[in-house]
Amino acid sequence: MRHPLCTDDKKSDMPEGPSTIILAEAIHQFKGKKILTAAGIADIDMDLLPGHKLTDIKTFGKNTLLCLPGNKTIRIHLMMFGSYEIDSEKDRKPKLCLTFANGYVCFYTCIVEWLEGNPDDFYDWSADIMHKKWSTAKAKKKLLEKPEAYICDTLLNQEIFAGVGNIIKNEGLFLGRIHPETKVGAIPAARLIKLINKTREYTFNFLKWKKAGELKKRWLVYTKKKCPVCDSPLEKKYTGTTKRRTFFCSNCQEKFK
């Protein structure tokens, strides 16, 4: 069964930050509940789980953090192909399956690992584009430390924009009207701020539209053929050192030199 919030696609997963929020919300029903059993093929000590309460569920970028007493945390990352099921199973061995009195959740094809210590020591929340503590100023500062980097690569850098994935990168660059192959150092400060703000704004729209099942029809450039502004053909290119698929309008998106 697919989570009712995920009506946009055939898969219940989706790896960018907003989808991680949807995952966290989907398992919120287990927060504060005791783990009854833990099983799966993940290479972790499952015996440490049963009997403990799931004290909190946090997210950092594309990571889902299952918090247990004593500063123990399980990190789950769906990567590109991960998925999860609630109160149902796939015809495949789960990496991790947790049961509670009120239901169970299974995670497939993902990273599952123990984090020892407080998540606050692992993660800088101000780098999470969806977090309350997000800091535009810090992101700008980190960008300015990489003047020679292509802007398309830096948007995928999880130390700067945790939660941003390739779709958000594409749409953010278009909304900020910046050419993906522009070097960071060439972008005027005001345009850099505009790009960051537009990207963040789009990330929250991504969440809203995905929940409403209308994410794909809201795409302006990702997988599109024509520019929604000037109607000229979009370019499709594997840009930057990350060589990730990028759709852009070389007419509307400015390339500073």
Added chain:
DNA sequence: CCGGTTGTTCAGCG
């Protein structure tokens, strides 16, 4: 059946 991908890690290099 094959090619492509919403992501990350790590071996191997300079």
Added chain:
DNA sequence: GCGCTGAACAACCG
């Protein structure tokens, strides 16, 4: 010992 990068990996769709 670093920083960079290409390869490897994963499941599912068209």
